């Protein structure tokens with residue numbers, strides 16, 4: 530096994546495993562550790578104290594911030610940002626929690642221009658699509674798909690095998706159980722009085738395991754979608770949906786057949 534291959538134009542102040550390659554203009558901060566066979570491409574950054582498992586690939590201009598932990602075989606595509614500090618800038622109703630650690634499990638893929646905040650944990654083999662954004666407090670299971678341009682607001686829980694399709698917005702405090710499917714352009718809401726100060730009344734929807742949410746549906750604050758229930762395309766869900774029931778329409782009502 531050969532030692533690391535480091536471009537003379539890279540700045541390296543960490544500990545690299547055998548077979549790592551570090552290309553020109555990459556930066557590896559103090560105390561970072563990289564497992565064997567990692568590739569840090571042109572202009573990519575590994576922050577101080579970050580820990581990368583074996584065989585991770587950071588594509589050009591990917592950033593893995595200070596103290597972030599990546600498992601084995603994690604790939605971050607060009608300009609992905611893993612480790613953003615939440616910053617309210619004085620404008621948000623809710624004070625962001627800036628204390629959290631960030632861990633990404635084995636085999637995950639983080640798309641170009643995706644942003645993952647500190648305070649997020651992601652299980653193994655989960656796919657984060659291009660330009661997706663995952664806010665602090667996110668707990669994302671294994672083998673999930675968070676597709677392109679999906680936005681997960683603060684404190685969102687996804688079980689294992691959850692799929693969320695392109696351009697969907699999951700509001701703060703939403704809970705989604707194992708194997709649920711949320712289609713494209715779905716809107717979720719957590720607050721019926723958004724101009725009032727942040728308080729206990731802000732509650733996201735709860736989507737139980739195996740439920741399906743159709744394209745373009747809207748889930749209003751605090752609704753529960755039962756296990757294996759189906760919400761039709763374009764429905765506006767204002768009330769809880771029982772397990773296994775299909776609802777459609779505005780407002781959503783159980784489907785009438787025959």
Ligand SMILES: CC(C)(COP(=O)(O)OP(=O)(O)OC[C@H]1O[C@@H](n2cnc3c(N)ncnc32)[C@H](O)[C@@H]1OP(=O)(O)O)[C@@H](O)C(=O)NCCC(=O)NCCS
Nearest residue numbers: 712742743744759760761762763775776777778784785787
């Ligand atoms: C809700 C849904 C699952 C029902 O499918 P289905 O059981 O095959 O229902 P049918 O097509 O037989 O329709 C039954 C009745 O409900 C109506 N209906 C069906 N879907 C509807 C919807 N989304 N909104 C309003 N009415 C709807 C139909 O017009 C029909 O009414 P009718 O009997 O008066 O003509 C389906 O229509 C749907 O919305 N699927 C979501 C697809 C989706 O977004 N998938 C995401 C992954 S790509």
